[in-house]
Amino acid sequence: EIVMTQSPATLSVSPGESATLSCRASRSVETDLAWYQLKPGQAPRLLFYDATTRAVGVPARFSASGSGSDFTLTIISLESEDFAVYYCQQYSMWPSWGGETFGQGTKVDI
Amino acid sequence: EVQLVEAGGGLVQPDRSLTLSCKTSGFRFDDHAMHWVRQVPGKGLEWISGISWNNSSEEYAQSVKGRFTISRDNAKNSLYLKMSSLRTEDTALYYCARDKGSGWDWFFDLWGRGTLVTVSA
Numbered sequence: 001e002i003v004m005t006q007s008p009a010t011l012s013v014s015p016g017e018s019a020t021l022s023c024r025a026s027r028s029v030e031t032d033l034a035w036y037q038l039k040p041g042q043a044p045r046l047l048f049y050d051a052t053t054r055a056v057g058v059p060a061r062f063s064a065s066g067s068g069s070d071f072t073l074t075i076i077s078l079e080s081e082d083f084a085v086y087y088c089q090q091y092s093m094w095p096s097w098g099g100e101t102f103g104q105g106t107k108v109d110i
Numbered sequence: 111e112v113q114l115v116e117a118g119g120g121l122v123q124p125d126r127s128l129t130l131s132c133k134t135s136g137f138r139f140d141d142h143a144m145h146w147v148r149q150v151p152g153k154g155l156e157w158i159s160g161i162s163w164n165n166s167s168e169e170y171a172q173s174v175k176g177r178f179t180i181s182r183d184n185a186k187n188s189l190y191l192k193m194s195s196l197r198t199e200d201t202a203l204y205y206c207a208r209d210k211g212s213g214w215d216w217f218f219d220l221w222g223r224g225t226l227v228t229v230s231a
Contacts, residue, residue, distance in 0.1 A: 034217040036155075043114070043221040044155075044205065055219060087155055091216035095157045095171060101216075102155040 002026055002093050006086075006103035013108060015078055021106045023071040023088035032092035035064055035073050038105075039084045047086075048073070075108070083109055112136030112220065114206045119225030122196055130225055132189040132206030137220075139187040140164070143209035145218060146180060146191050148202035156202075159191065163212040174200075196229045203227075 003026040013019050023033070031051035038044045046055045048064040051071060061082075063074045075082055088103045095101040118130040132144070145160040159180040160169045168180050179192040189206055203226050207218035 032216075036218075038155075041223065043223045044207075044218075045221070046217065046219045049210065049217050049219075089155075089217060094169065094214070094216065101157050104154045 002029065002090055002100055004088060004090055004100045004103040006088060006106050008106060009104070010107045010109065012110065013078055014110065015080055017078055019075045019078055019082075019108050021073040021075075021086055021108070023066075023073070023103050025069040025071075025090055025092075028068045029090040029092035031067050032090055033066070033071050034089045034091065036087045036089065037082075037084045038087065044087075078108070114208065114220060114222035116204060116206050116222045116225035119204065119227045121228045121230060123231055124196060124198060124229055126196055127192065127194045128196060128227060130191040130193070130204055130206075130227070132222060134187045134189070134206075134208075137208075139182075140184040141212050143212060143214055144180075144182060144189045145207045145209060146178075146189075147205045147207050147218070147221075148200075149205070149224070150199075150202045160209065160214070160216075161189070162214070167214075169214075193227070196227075198229050201227060201229045 005024045007022045033051045034049040035047040036044050061076050085105045085107045087105045115133045122128045158171045158174050161180045177195045181190045203224040205224045206222040208220040210219040
């Protein structure tokens, strides 16, 4: 089974600042990792897949890096619309085999 | 417009059944596997079920296996989730999500806004 750990649980930043979010897998997932943004009342949004590939329409102020078991999502020059909860998701191991697929999320707030 | 719209949520008693639906539009539905993901209020995301583009393969999380059944109707561009023997811990916001591929890419490039299921006596 894979355990996904995100840190910090909450990140308090101001508009214009940068935010660095961490996601760690309990074993290597190679680059089978995605990042999502969730806002209340809205459909979740895919930000990155294959660890570093930006999804369509995602602004360049978002970047992602990592491989193996350590991954990072970075947001520079935060805008008000970026305040949300961010989840990482591994897809190296099928979730039907057990274990976690999503991390517990990092809330980015003011 | 490309979208997924869930429906069918509501208040249901424990041990009863409920069927959710997800109506899709704006893309070729049978080009993609589809999934259901839920979020318990105040908690994180949990993948619960997926189905291949042609109904040939279904996958379930251990937490719902044997109680939930996923299906799809490609002619109606719709995805379904039949939930039986519901438990209070099934209370959650249920999202319909599109797999990026027709096979099992296992990540989700399009989501709906969700439908809330509350299991309570």
